[in-house]
Amino acid sequence: MKSLGLALGGGGLKGLAHIGVLQVLSDNGIKPDFISGTSAGSIIAAFYASGLSPYQIEEVVTKLTPRDYLDYNIMGVLKYFLNLLIPGYKYSLDGIVMGDKIEKLVYHLTCGKSLMDIELPLAIVSCDIDSGRKIIFTNQQMDIEDEDIIIIRDALLSEAVRSSVSIPVTFQPKPFQGMQMVDGGLKDIVPVNVNKWMGADYALAINLGKETYQTKVNGIPQIISRTLSIMTFETSDAEEKFFADMLLYPGVADISLTDMKDAPLIIRAGRRVMRENIAELKRGLL
Numbered sequence: 001m002k003s004l005g006l007a008l009g010g011g012g013l014k015g016l017a018h019i020g021v022l023q024v025l026s027d028n029g030i031k032p033d034f035i036s037g038t039s040a041g042s043i044i045a046a047f048y049a050s051g052l053s054p055y056q057i058e059e060v061v062t063k064l065t066p067r068d069y070l071d072y073n074i075m076g077v078l079k080y081f082l083n084l085l086i087p088g089y090k091y092s093l094d095g096i097v098m099g100d101k102i103e104k105l106v107y108h109l110t111c112g113k114s115l116m117d118i119e120l121p122l123a124i125v126s127c128d129i130d131s132g133r134k135i136i137f138t139n140q141q142m143d144i145e146d147e148d149i150i151i152i153r154d155a156l157l158s159e160a161v162r163s164s165v166s167i168p169v170t171f172q173p174k175p176f177q178g179m180q181m182v183d184g185g186l187k188d189i190v191p192v193n194v195n196k197w198m199g200a201d202y203a204l205a206i207n208l209g210k211e212t213y214q215t216k217v218n219g220i221p222q223i224i225s226r227t228l229s230i231m232t233f234e235t236s237d238a239e240e241k242f243f244a245d246m247l248l249y250p251g252v253a254d255i256s257l258t259d260m261k262d263a264p265l266i267i268r269a270g271r272r273v274m275r276e277n278i279a280e281l282k283r284g285l286l
Contacts, residue, residue, distance in 0.1 A: 001285045005034035005200025007244070008041030009190035010164075010183065011208030015040025016061060016263050017250040020270025021206055022054035028278055030285075034198045036123040036191040038184040041206070042164035043106065046157045049122045050110040058267055060109060066258040071101040073172065095172035099162055103174075107158035114156050115139040123194040125184035126163035129173055134187040135163065140198050152177070169224050170257075192243045202284055205244035206270075208252060245284055248273050 006025075008018045018041055025032070037045030047057045073096050080093035115122065118139050126135040134149045136142065137160035142151050152160075155176070163174040163181030173180035184191070192205040217223050240247055250269040255262060 002201035003033040003199065004030065004285060005036070005192075005195025005198065005203045006032035007190050007192035007195050007203060007205040008035070008037040008045050009205070009207050009209065010039025010041055010185040011252075012040055012167075012257055013255050013259060013262070014208040014250070014252040014266060015044060016266040017208060017252055017270030017273075018044040018206055019054055019058050019061070020250075020267040020272070021248070021274045022048060022270075023058070023267075024271050024274035024278060026054050028282070030281070032120070032204075034121040034123075034195050034200045036125070036194040036198075037164070038125045038188055038191050039165050039167070040208070041191075042124040042161045042184065045122060045124065046106060046110055046161050049118045049120045050113050050157060052109070062260075062263050062267075064105075064260060066260060069102045069105055070257065071098045072096060073098045095166070095169060097171045099166060099171045099174065102165065103158050103162035106161045107156065110157045112156065112158075115153055115160065118157070121198050123191060123198060124160040124164050125188045125191045125194065126160070126166075126174075126181045127184055127186045128179040129168065129182045130180050135179070135181060135184070136194060137163065138194075138198075142197055144197065167224070190240050190244075192240055192247075196243055202245045203243055204281065205240055205247045207240060207247060207249050246277065246281060248277060 035045045035049055044057065048054065076093050077096060079091040082089050083091040115137060116139055121140050123136050123138040123140065126137065128135055135152060136149060137152050137155055139153060144151065159176060163176055164184040165171065166174050166182045168182050173182050189209065190205050190207045192203050195203045250273045252266050252269050
């Protein structure tokens with residue numbers, strides 16, 4: 001059979017759909033030979049690559065509450081308003097979520113593993129907001145002749161994930177090796193091309209962003225999230241179609257980072273779209 005590369009795209013809590021995709025693959029005896037992830041996809045990719053089964057991942061995430069992964073930068077927001085009100089007082093607000101909780105959570109659930117502790121070929125995409133360069137955290141040796149791409153192999157899984165999920169303005173950037181890491185979706189919202197670089201014969205890409213926006217946005221975080229979704233998903237469409245042998249859209253509606261009550265529905269959406277296409281995937285891998 002052809003080797004299978006699985007690319008898990010970003011999209012906030014919609015990334016839980018990736019769990020359902022992996023469950024259907026597992027039920028059919030199909031294990032990805034390569035896996036890549038951006039933002040929310042990086043979390044599921046890291047959990048899976050660290051040894052958690054798709055059903056174990058579901059059990060873990062459905063027990064989480066927003067309090068477990070969101071640590072609001074309340075003091076920073078207060079200091080920022082003082083900066084606006086008090087002459088001479090200066091403070092720069094880089095994000096309303098600090099990001100420490102989600103990094104510690106990933107560290108705990110992946111047992112503190114580093115990239116080089118992982119056997120499954122893995123790539124996690126981030127972006128250095130200072131230089132605009134694409135950052136690829138990976139346990140693979142990649143010879144990519146592109147000055148705008150930096151390969152990092154010496155990092156913890158939790159550091160790679162924290163770097164990839166840092167939605168600009170919502171999350172504080174992740175300081176790493178003199179860079180400021182932000183959401184990988186700015187460079188590669190569905191990192192399917194990375195699977196090809198790692199050596200996959202057949203690339204399956206999961207895009208979480210093809211949707212009709214039916215809900216009104218309220219507040220800065222939602223406005224930023226919707227803006228990034230429109231920009232990143234639509235501009236990366238051509239690249240995904242060029243590199244992906246199969247491109248699937250779970251069709252999950254826009255959802256807040258705090259709506260964990262909808263987790264079972266989102267996971268089912270991933271299972272549904274993969275079940276509908278599993279026969280075609282099996283034919284493609286022959």
